[in-house]
Amino acid sequence: MAHVKCLDPGASPLHFFGSELRRLRERAGLTLAQLGDIVYLTGSMIGQIETAAKTPKDEHIPRLDTALGADGALVRLWEMAKRQRLPSWYQRIAHLEATASEIRVFQAQLVHGLLQTPDYARAVLRVSSHDDLDAAVEARMDRQRILRRTEPPLLWVVLDEAALYREIGGPQVMAGQLAHLLDAQDARNVDVQVLPFKAGAHAGVLGSFNIYSFDDQSDVAYMEGYEEAWATANFKDVRERSRRYDRLRASALSPTDSAELIARVMEERYEHVPDPRRGPMA
Structure with a gap:
């Protein structure tokens, strides 16, 4: 007998939506796979929506509303649920990175x-x-495995x-x-653009943000504050940040010109610092 995960409707609006979806599905006498076949989703995906995992x-x-005879109830409930912040566990950046098909990032400071x-x-x-700095660094490096x-x-x-x-960290670091940024430009799945000082006031003046796109679920906009992270799947919020990101890309240097600027900064500021990519001189 398959294990059925208990739901906590009060944990968040997304959890409440999932619990209602399960209630309606069970009332209709449908398994996850059967409902998935009707709405052209996998049973696994339906299960992850029910448990607020996606x-x-x-x-x-x-499609879900029609298949379950909800008479618009799921549509109305989703309008409410998607306007709220996602559950705190969903805001973990490693989870978003590991499951996204596309990651768009604007970084204003680092x-x-x-x-x-x-x-x-x-x-x-x-x-x-951090109490354990070594563990924190290792965790950050572990996140980068998705790029490989x-x-x-x-x-x-x-x-x-x-x-x-x-x-940050001194000239050698x-x-x-900067050398690592130049190397990253060679990867087929990585593009780096530099927003130059001459761009003046720009669409990112309010701070850094990320947008995560997925093959099988809504895009998520993500920002970090001093005390907590903020993440939303609300279409209007994500669309606004997507437009802001498009304006930033339009104002930024091309990837080729960006690489030239990075190389120039290396030469001007760290001319006498050995290039870490070349290893020690004989």
């Missing part, structure tokens, strides 16, 4: 975690008062020029980090 796409909701070197990550994480998968996500990073000049 967010459905807007286009899924009317190099993004997926492109950080271990030394740079250590210098960044040290100011966060057989089918990795597309990573598009718009990086404010300020991040190239903010010396920064030289290594």
Whole structure:
């Protein structure tokens, strides 16, 4: 007998939506697989929606509502659920990165975690008062394994020029980090654009943010604050940030020109620092 996960409708609006979906499905006498066949989703996907492990796409909701004879109840409930913040566990950035097919990032202050070197990550994480700094660095490096998968996500990073000049960890660490950014440009699934100072006021002045796209569920917009993360699947919020991201990409240098700028900063600021990619001189 298959294990059925207990639901907690009060945990979040997304959990409440999932519990109602399960209630209606069981009332209709349908298994996960049977409902999935009707609405052109896998039974596994239906189960993950019920347990709030995944967010459905807007286009899924009317099909589910019709199949279960909900008379619009699921549609109305989804309108409420998707406007709320996602459950706290869903805001874990590693989960979003590991399941996304495309990751769009704007970083106003630092190099993004997926492109950080271990030394740079250590210098960044040290100011966060981690009890186990080694474990925190290892966890951040472990996140980067998604970029080496057989089918990795597309990573598009718009990086404010300020991040190239903010010396994190000292000259040697920064030289290594900038060299790593140049190497990352060679990956088929990674694009890095630098937003130059001359862009002036821009669409990202309110701070850094990420947008995660998935093959089988709604896009998620994500931001981090001092105390907590903020994530939403609300279509209007995600669309607004997508438009903002498009404007940032339009204002940024091309990937080729960005690489030239990164190389120029390396030469101008760290000319006498050995290039960590070349190893020790004989």
